[in-house]
Amino acid sequence: INIGTNAKYEDAWDEINAYDIPSADFNSIYQRNHAYYTKHYGSLSLEVHTKYDDLHPNLNSMNSVYSIEKEHVEHTTDKRVELFKNGGEPDLPVLYFNYGRYLLYASSARGTLPANLQGKWNEDIYPAWDCDYHNDINIQMNYWPAEAGGLAEYTNALFEYMNTMWEPGKEAAKKLWGCKGVWYPLSSDVWGRCTPETYGWSVWVSAAAWYSEHVWAHFEYTQDYRFLYNFAYPFLRDVAKFYEDFLYKDEKGVYQISPSQSPENHFVGGGEPVSLCISSASDIELCFEALGHAIKAAEILLDIKKKDAAGFEELNGVGIEIVTEESDSISENAAKALYAGVPEDSRVKDTERFAANIKKWKELRDNLPKLKINDKGGILEWDKEREEVEPSHRHISHLIGAFPGDIITKRETPELFEAAKKSLELRLSAGGGHTGWSRAWTACMYFRFGNGDAALDHLRALIGDFATTSLLDLHPPRIFQIDGNLGGTEALLLMLLQSYHEELDILPALPTDFVNGNVQGIRARGGYKLNIYWRANALEYAELLPIADKECKLVDKKDVKYEIYCEGNLVPFKKKKGLITFNVEAGKIYTIS
Template sequence: MNQRLWYTSPATEWKNALPIGTGRIAGMVLGGIEEERIALNHEWLCVGQNKERQNEDRSAYLPKVRKLLEQEDYEQATILANEAWGGNGGISGRPSKEDPYQPAGDFRFALDQGEAGNYRRDLDLERARVKISYEADGRYITRVSVGHLIEDCIITRIYAREEPVSGTFWLDRAEDERCDISYELGDNTILMHGVFHQGMKFCVTADLKIRGGKIIPIEGNRLRVEDALEILIFINIGTDAKNELPIMECRRRPLPSKSWEQLYRENIAEHAKQYGKLHLDIFEEEPNLPTNERIKKYREGSGDATLPVLYFNYGRYLLCASSANGELPANLQGKWNEDLHPAWDCDYHNDINLQMNYWPAENGHMEDYTEALLRYLEKMIPYGRDAAKKLFGCRGVWLPLSTDIWGCATPETYGWSVWAGVTAWLAQHVWWHYEYGQDMEFLEERGYPFLKEAAVFYEDFLVKDSDGIYQVMPSQSPENRYVGGGELPVTIGVSSAIDNELIMDLLSHCIRAAGILNIDADKIAVWTEILENLPPLQIGSKGQLLEWNKEFEEVEPDHRHVSHLFGVFPGEQI
């Protein structure tokens, strides 16, 4: 129940297509009738021009900003803090040095067929497959696409119940002045090469296998199939992100010789190893309506109690399809993107977005799929150490509000970047991995060392005021601002509620971890003393939890970020 998204018409735009993926590569199936488009991505594919970016030493700004904050000159403190640590991008007028996540291109085909009827397009979450079906010219035609987790490629099967099928197949990519595209054509293979100027190289391969009929190369990037009883297309993508030729990544995954039936069955079984670990049911009947109609009626107040279950299942599916064979965590759009210039570079936003991707992972029994996130955090440690020292003169690790596949710790969103809370928030996921799994080896060798290094930063960064209270200076409540803080999109202040909650969260987990491992008694004493002297959470004149250290007037009282409620969820401070 509630394991299927289905529609009675093709997607008219990319965002309404149906996603498949292996974690390493991904596709969005639009389900077109006259022409099918599968939009393709590779988790490592970006422009690739800024892998080596580094921070300059900006630590001399810290006492100057703190002095302005002590004087309660929040506008000037915000301006100076952004001059110091705002970096590029954002509203700076300077291009961000993050490498934007890029589309690999599109696989397309057009079948020889007349008008279609009884059309259906669906994504089966349990079987991890997209199926397009319709009747045309007296034939029942099905097109099934999967991100095959064992073969680590995208496979599409076209079949018309032993009736012959003909069509034209090709690869292409939207015109992009930064990227040169070329093609090679074999007897049954289309190969597309891409080279970003002074950046990454990549390739996309589409290999066709048919039963009956024939394949004819007809143009520089097109193959023609005539009178086949079954068509299988195997799509793969390679990059030079790891300093190898892109084609070598594809060649490490040779074409399987298995039948479609075997490929299909084994992929369902492999997907079930993770997705099938948890089932959520409520005992209500699922409406027999297309998903878009269910959503429309739900918005109109239909009382469809089962739609949230479908939403829950879909979220788990997306994390599976973003993770299975992946080396990188899910980004702002999972692993799917069609835009050459995507919103926010389709990056990793670390002030709630990356974390939200993984909220259902440990408690949703997909703990194995957090490994990419954990490895990514570990990869960032050297960059974070360098940033902590150069930006703030501190030990430990400072991680940025946003970054890209390289994990560099440089501020790249001027106007938003000045924040010291990221490391503590992401450390929560490290603790959860131990808390849910109770893996002592993980805690000792990976978890606790990360938590401890995150805590060291705050040991140095916090400022003890004249009352003996540890203050966070500078501090922000992500993406929000208050009156008197100037015109920049985020006000820099002192000890926002979320910063206090994050430090409480981190240090309490450090203390528990050290106690479990029976080590670092001296550190436990340091962390306990800090916890006992952090600013308390405050209640305002309307009975509300204060977002900042004082009851400031908000510029946007209904702002979409409610960061101060971290202590309710996902934290446990309230």
């Protein structure tokens, strides 16, 4: 055994002092930090005026984390948290929102590793959960606010990590499951090793499918077709290929998922709690969505190939300009490195069988088990009625289809939508939401359900019960976990705008307390940037900035009369099936009032 060192001195202190360490004062560090982050931090601002602060019109204007004037801050942060918990300091969620955006890019910029459970800030030699990546909600929650929050470029750290796991994930799919495609474990480390742990829930198969939601969302928000061709479609295809082999058809022609789990949850069975079943709700939802995203990606690329063969070939050229200046997608150099990291045998080939894949994946998706409603009126979490070991469980994975997913909606699946509400009520009534990230997820769910006041109550609990004196989120027993911070930021974005299926729902769940305000620079699926202004709890007007020529779809609100203008001219629109549709051109500004 040989052991060596690059140290030159016996004494550690001598070693430290032997090297010239550049010094910098606070101001120079601050200016460098400010300059680096200004581009994206300044890309979005939120201002809220509650019914309590009419005498302080600028109190909640947080265009920059650096712009808070001292005379506006009457209390220290810990005192503000205490007051907010008891009904005061109504503007504190805006600070929490901006803080979350700062934490996201501060833990994701200039690196190839994404934010782990502690972001990148850990105080222990032996950290909780080894500062690892939990792939069954936590890392996903970290990046929920990136796209809508104007920080899409920082998802590159997440995608680079997916590259790190890609080859090991393909090997794991083959050796552990006998399947093609890619499989990711429930938890992983910085080396991207894809090996299951010994815990009962660690044979869960849907982690890669959950990652695929972020891949598809990045394309939806940025409309970056090179990203779709070089990274998104290859990954979505590999996830779909895993399901091609993993799903099995039962005697009724239904494709079942087995073994199947509801992440980290158990039900009563035999002498010990049981985690395995056939086709849990969360696995059905994630499989359905992953196959759906793969189908859409293949359809888009096939359409381009048919209509513009030369343009299709150009998508493979990562040496030329990646995206337009208006896009929020990752930079050209980062894109080159990302695409180069995609496994060779996963890349799009000249012989890519888009049409055959579409047909195959539709057949799988359309014959998955249907979601069911249990005898309490909620979503059936497992394959049949089961007695829960922990009715207050921190995870609400059976509701993924409602959020962060998009297959359970009020308009398309009203019965399941109501059942999802009931499931959340049942979980909370049993004592759920007892971690910071779980409470953040709950707030997101209520904004998704359109109940802004209930969502604000859970934000109050998130900040009041789980924030440190510096607003960092805590997991019992007082362990810092960054996901609650970033989930709270996402909750406020959902309050302002939702854009599932590229249908823009402006101010879908505004709390009663947030009387007046505006958000500038929020992003939407379909490649839109919006500035939204509201007064007396209702939309005053919104400015819509598209990055591509297309048909825009707005959710039509009952008893609301709309007018749309562009360059002073009235824009015609159509109403159909709860939507308002009109044509937009890239680079123009459309005012909706």
